[in-house]
Amino acid sequence: MKIIKISVLLFFAISTVLYAQEAQETNQELFKFFGDREGNEFRSASGKPGHNYWQNSADYKIDVTLDEENEMISGKITIDYTNNSPEDLEFVWLHLEQNRFTETSRGTLTTPIQGNRYTGDMDGGYDISNVKAVSGRRGTPSSKHIINDTRMQVFFNEPIEANGGTATISMNFKYQIPVKGMDRMGQLKVDDGTIFAMAQWYPRMVVFDDIRGWNIEPYLSAGEFYLEYGDFEYNVTVPYNHIVVGSGELLNPGDVLTSEQQSRMDKASKSDERVYIITPDEVGDPSKTRPKQSGNLTWKFKIENARDVAWGSSPAFIWDAAKIDLPSGRKAMAQSAYPKESDGEDGYGRSTEYSKASIEHYSNMWYEYPYPNAVNVAADIGGMEYPGLNFCGYQSKNKSLWGVTDHEFGHNWFPMIVGSNERLYAWMDEGFNTFINFYSSEEFNGGEFADDLDETRAYVSWLTSETREKIATYPDVANTRNLGMVAYMKPAMGLLMLREYILGHERFDNAFKAYIERWAYKHPTPGDFFNTIENVAGESLSWFWRTWFYGNGNIDIALDGVYPYQGSYLLVLSNKGEVPMPVKIKVTYADGTDEMVELPVEIWQRGDSWNHLLSTGKEVEKIEIDPSKITPDINGSNDVWPSTYYKD
Known part of the structure; x- marks a missing residue:
């Protein structure tokens, strides 16, 4: 009698969830085409520059x-x-x-x-x-x-x-x-x-x-820059005892470097290891480092197809360099300029190593670095990027120095090559850069300074805080305490989810590379990015742009129950958050085997609950949603069945 009663209750429970799947309200609005992204003669609906795209220039x-x-x-x-x-x-x-x-x-x-x-x-x-x-x-x-x-x-x-x-x-x-x-x-x-x-x-x-x-x-504060492209020739006149490093190519080394320094520079251009142009012992002695001993010297630089230039000048610079190998066979040069206070193997003694690795990684993975030099300058600046030149904190060491060097050089791709409007859309450079930094850090020296971007659930407390803001918040308007999340981490997590969870490596990489190639040295908008990713990857992602980039909601996909049904198992799922997601489920069987079940995001078009029939003759031991924890699901306790497996 007890068995019959349980079976009847189970029958009614299953009937209820099956009926609910058909009777609920739809989420049609969530999946509608997002934003004003229709194409025109200037910007194609496919995400390419339009047939009449134009752009002004400034030399x-x-x-x-x-x-x-x-x-x-x-x-x-x-x-x-x-x-x-x-x-x-x-x-x-x-x-x-x-x-x-x-x-x-x-x-x-x-x-x-x-x-x-x-x-x-x-x-x-x-x-x-x-x-x-x-x-x-x-x-x-x-x-x-x-x-x-x-x-x-x-x-x-x-x-x-x-x-x-x-x-x-x-x-x-x-x-x-x-x-x-x-x-x-x-x-x-x-x-x-x-x-x-x-x-x-x-x-x-x-x-x-x-x-x-x-x-x-x-120009207020957090909002950075949006600039035209062109060619630069700039001449910097400084006291004779100064060393100047700048964006682009030094045009007159014979005028400003000693013959020994020119020889060292030539050696560095062929070396994988750093070569000193000015050694620590030579700093402060112009008789060893300068071709003249009074007056001024003029350093001449040139850079082509850039949006800006910056330079550093000081009598205090230790200066070293090494070659950069680029995919096409072309060579560039990594350089570092820093004072004695920053020297050492835990400090800027490895700066050129970091710079070389960073530029080579991004060139191989995404798009080839275009400039002749990549210069890292120690300064009283936390970290700031310009074409071919960074200013990084002079007291940075070890992982901190790797992180800031790699991040600022990553900005050569976003926004130096892909020239988005930083003053309005900080996430299109800071977020994209933070995303590519993750893979660079994973690769460098076997993961010596590996990043933690993939530990997305570490950010749940911010994602659920009442003071959180949307990614789309303008940087000058965002609360400075939120800027690190809205401009850097949350958009980077969005791209990480696209690559690792939603699209996969091949589809995402094809689309992301296409975005860089299409908009190199041009001015893309968010819509150009969205349209490119969708058209090249072949996936409608309006639901994702609307909720993750322009919304303030969260991910909470739940496994509400597992029931025996017709010799198999009925999985009862729900979307308790505001952001729908494809559902990746790991099923572990009692015999020690496992399999992945993947459900498309379209299951949520019909509402916020879905039932999936797991057809198997095996006994199920454990079921877990997103076992790799790529998504920052705000409630991991409802991701696992039975709940005894849940670990916070």
């Missing part, structure tokens, strides 16, 4: 002088600008980011009283003079301009013609070099002199694009 020639005694910069800049847009331009906009370092700048006035990472000096700002703007070859010069905070509007007497019209903008500039430059540039005083880390150091063109026209958001 720079800059002469700048460092006045070490007065901690000043003065220079002249000439910009050759090409208007490839379909409309005439009566004016252009430039970034004047040194104007952030004033008492009345918007960035200063929007910094909390207690300060934060982006607190900067307030005694700087540009002194701009001799402005001249000419459109075309025969235009009449205009000096009319308006400076407002960190933006400068320059007017022309005749518009720059559409579809290839050109203009030249020139001016003189000078400013006081900040000591604290928002953790992106500035000064560091060490025993052998001052390290000048120079970034955002010249007027830079604002991007004019087909999405927003002029992208004139001010």
Whole structure:
């Protein structure tokens, strides 16, 4: 009688869950096409640049002088600008980011009283003079301009013609070099002199694009940069005893290096191990390190198809280098410049090793590094990236130094090669970079400094906190305590789930590489990324973009029950969270064998519960959802049957 009663109860339970599967409300809205991603002539629905995609360009020639005694910069800049847009331009906009370092700048006035990472000096700002703007070859010069905070509007007497019209903008500039430059540039005083880390150091063109026209958001704090591509020639004049390292290629080594240093540089270009250009013992002795013993020297650099340049200058640099091997057979060079305070095998003594490994990894896995040098500079900066050059914390050691070096060099792919708008979409560079850093760290030296991005459930407390914010939150708006998650970790976890759980390696890698190749040296939007991944991988992912990148919900896929049914097992599943997921289930049998069962995400289109018939003649011992724990499921206790197997 007892057996009959249990069977009847089980029959009613199974009947109830089977009926519920057909009767529940659907999740049609969750799976609808996400966002404004329809194609047009400029941006294809397939994710490619459209057949009429256009992009303006800016080529720079800059002469700048460092006045070490007065901690000043003065220079002249000439910009050759090409208007490839379909409309005439009566004016252009430039970034004047040194104007952030004033008492009345918007960035200063929007910094909390207690300060934060982006607190900067307030005694700087540009002194701009001799402005001249000419459109075309025969235009009449205009000096009319308006400076407002960190933006400068320059007017022309005749518009720059559409579809290839050109203009030249020139001016003189000078400013006081900040000591604290928002953790992106500035000064560091060490025993052998001052390290000048120079970034955002010249007027830079604002991007004019087909999405927003002029992208004139001010320079406030967390929001970084969005810049046009072009070729740069820049000459840096410094005191004779300084060493200068910069983005791109040094054009005049014969003028600024001794014959011994040139010989060492040549040796380094052929060496897998670091070669000193300036040894620790030589630092501070210009008679051994400098080709002249008084006055100034001018260092000349060039970089092509870049969006920015930065440089470092100091008499305190130890300098070493080694070659980088690239997939095409081309060679580049890893270089490190650092003071004695940073030296040692636990510090910058391994910087060039780290730099070489990082560049080679990303080149082999994703897209070949385009620049002739990759320079790591020790400075009083936590970590900041520019084309071909990083500034990293001078006190960093061991895993910390590997991590910051690898991360900043990873930025050469996002956003230096793939030029997304960092000021609006920090996740498209910081998040993508954090994702590729995971695989680089896994590979380096057999996992010496392996990353923990795949331990996604370590972040559940933040994912469930009431103060969490969406990935899509603009960086200047996000709470600084949340920025590490919304810009870095959560989007990186999203890509990790795509590669390791949703799409698999081959489909994801094909799509991600296609995104890089399509948008190299161009300006993609989030929609261009979404469309590329979907079209190349062959998967509709609107449900994922909507919930993970633009939503604030969580993953909680549950195994609510396991019932014997028609000689097999009925698995009762539910989606208790806001983010649907494909379901990967590991079934372990009493005989010691196991198998993986994979259910598509479409099971959740019909509602938040689903029943799956596990057809087997074996006795089941254990069933577990996502046994590798790739997804940051917020409640692991409902992932395992029987529950006695659950371990927090």
